[in-house]
Amino acid sequence: MECVLAWLVLAALSAVLVVVVVGLVMRPMRMLLTVNSYLSPVALFYVRAFVIVMALAGLAGTLGNTAPCAEQAAGKNFMQWVWWVAEGLRPVSWAVSGFLLVYALLLTILYGVLGRYHDK
Amino acid sequence: MTNEVYLYVSYFGAAAGGAGLALATTAVLAKPNRLATVGKARDTLGRILRRAFPAWLILAVAMGFASVTYFDCQHTNYTSITGDYDHLVRKTLEQASAMSHYLAAAIVAYGFVLVAFLWARARTSHNGAA
Numbered sequence: 001m002e003c004v005l006a007w008l009v010l011a012a013l014s015a016v017l018v019v020v021v022v023g024l025v026m027r028p029m030r031m032l033l034t035v036n037s038y039l040s041p042v043a044l045f046y047v048r049a050f051v052i053v054m055a056l057a058g059l060a061g062t063l064g065n066t067a068p069c070a071e072q073a074a075g076k077n078f079m080q081w082v083w084w085v086a087e088g089l090r091p092v093s094w095a096v097s098g099f100l101l102v103y104a105l106l107l108t109i110l111y112g113v114l115g116r117y118h119d120k
Numbered sequence: 121m122t123n124e125v126y127l128y129v130s131y132f133g134a135a136a137g138g139a140g141l142a143l144a145t146t147a148v149l150a151k152p153n154r155l156a157t158v159g160k161a162r163d164t165l166g167r168i169l170r171r172a173f174p175a176w177l178i179l180a181v182a183m184g185f186a187s188v189t190y191f192d193c194q195h196t197n198y199t200s201i202t203g204d205y206d207h208l209v210r211k212t213l214e215q216a217s218a219m220s221h222y223l224a225a226a227i228v229a230y231g232f233v234l235v236a237f238l239w240a241r242a243r244t245s246h247n248g249a250a
Binding site for chain 1: 145148149151152153155156213214216217218220221223224227228230231232234235238239242
């Protein structure tokens with residue numbers, strides 16, 4: 001029972017992390033992608049792709065953690081479960097931050113390539 | 121349910137789930153992808169990108185699925201693999217994680233390809249050759 005509960009807490013924290021990151025980046029990204037008519041047709045693709053990529057990164061990080069089996073779980077006290085959850089957040093943070101970094105690079109290149117054009 | 125039956129169900133279930141995830145992602149991104157790649161200029165290239173996109177995502181998921189092996193130092197044969205239920209559960213979750221990872225990477229990689237396509241199209245239309 002504690003295993004499932006700990007895993008659910010980890011999944012919930014991962015989801016919160018992803019939602020916060022997406023919420024922080026979404027609005028400026030929409031503004032960036034509508035600066036001219038070369039970028040605006042692709043805005044929807046890059047915004048949706050960003051949400052999907054972040055969700056998949058969070059999912060991949062969370063599923064990479066397996067709940068401890070019954071023998072390992074026996075005798076664990078509260079702080080040990082907290083440490084287990086904190087340790088489980090490491091791969092989630094790595095995945096989310098890694099993909100966020102690459103996506104920021106992608107948007108920088110996109111803006112560098114197409115943002116210099118001005119509508120007539 | 122015996123461990124062997126669990127192995128069958130989880131293995132083919134993970135494969136089906138991965139394929140479903142790739143198809144769902146394709147469906148969600150199909151319209152934005154069409155909006156981004158449609159146009160007179162470079163239309164043939166845009167059509168290639170639109171047709172390659174679903175295959176690209178499904179192949180990425182297949183790569184993630186196939187990247188996980190059930191064999192390791194403690195599990196060197198089929199009997200030892202099917203005898204360890206925790207190992208089977210761990211490997212199923214690992215497969216799901218790898219498929220999600222590869223799918224996310226494939227979408228980002230496609231984003232870079234799309235930048236190159238958009239750059240080529242913008243150059244063509246800006247030079248008045250469209």
